[in-house]
Amino acid sequence: MSSPTLTAGCGCGAVRLAIDAPLEAAAYCHCTRCQRRSGTAAQASGRVKPGSATIVEGEDRVGRWDAGDGLLKCFCRDCGSALFAADRDTGAVVVVRLGAIDGDPGVRPQARQFVANAAPWEPIPDDGLPRFDGRLPG
Numbered sequence: 567m568s569s570p571t572l573t574a575g576c577g578c579g580a581v582r583l584a585i586d587a588p589l590e591a592a593a594y595c596h597c598t599r600c601q602r603r604s605g606t607a608a609q610a611s612g613r614v615k616p617g618s619a620t621i622v623e624g625e626d627r628v629g630r631w632d633a634g635d636g637l638l639k640c641f642c643r644d645c646g647s648a649l650f651a652a653d654r655d656t657g658a659v660v661v662v663r664l665g666a667i668d669g670d671p672g673v674r675p676q677a678r679q680f681v682a683n684a685a686p687w688e689p690i691p692d693d694g695l696p697r698f699d700g701r702l703p704g
């Protein structure tokens with residue numbers, strides 16, 4: 567095993583992840599589900615190279631919210647930290663919340679999705695990133 571490129575974890579330290587390849591991309595999501603589960607106006611997430619992310623501690627502490635479609639939204643059952651989202655069939659980690667990454671994730675959000683659902687209480691930052699009313703294309 568080579569040393570992991572990135573590590574991530576929750577606020578209380580129960581759940582730890584290792585990601586052994588650079589993140590492929592990142593974006594902000596302004597959808598209502600992300601607002602609810604993160605308590606923020608938008609959630610920044612990074613896409614992992616398939617198969618590169620592993621839960622190395624606290625697998626039994628990971629809660630999974632199945633909203634009925636899309637990815638399972640995974641969090642720490644002890645502290646509530648948003649951690650990652652997983653494929654509903656395989657359980658594989660697909661995206662990691664950038665706030666869960668230790669240090670610099672190595673990528674920067676490149677777009678904003680679901681801006682049609684953006685929170686009324688915070689203007690979308692005028693940062694020049696492309697905005698999509700719904701899901702990012704591709």
Ligand SMILES: [Zn+2]
Pocket residue numbers: 576577578579580581642643644645646647
């Ligand atoms: Zn925790």
Ligand SMILES: [Zn+2]
Pocket residue numbers: 595596597598599600601609680
């Ligand atoms: Zn979202």
